[in-house]
Amino acid sequence: QCYLLWVMKWAFEFSKLSVDHLITKSGENVTFKYWSNSDVAVNRMTWERVQPDCVDLIIQCADSEMPVYGSDYQNRVECISESSILLRDVTASDYGMYRFSYHKVNGENGTGWIKLTTNSNGKLKESI
Secondary structure, three states: OEEOOOOOHHHOOHHHOOEEEEEEOOOOOEEEEOOOOOOOOEEEEEEEEEEOOEEEEEEEEEOOOOOEEOOOOOOOEEEEEOOEEEEOOOOHHHOEEEEEEEEEOOOOEEEEEEEEEEEEOOEEEOOO
């Protein structure tokens, strides 16, 4: 399930973002993690796959609620802590940009980016 996000093309340049990188191979499991410099607990995280034409919800994890899944990910993703998720059986269509948004118990909010790529046969391939 995708929802439409209107963004001017020039305003959506990944090269200007601070992005963490994950490298994996098809068929493997990968953990996406938000690393905080603070001891303040996260009470809600939202993870999304961001593509040029849509933003796809992967999962929303909240400390006392059942996770909310995106339709394409329900059988492949799980919240494994207050600030990380596990994506099972990565496929080529999973490579690309991911955005996470966090809300902490003290009211602090923020957003971060992770780029998932593959390194198969010694040659780095990227989908963006």
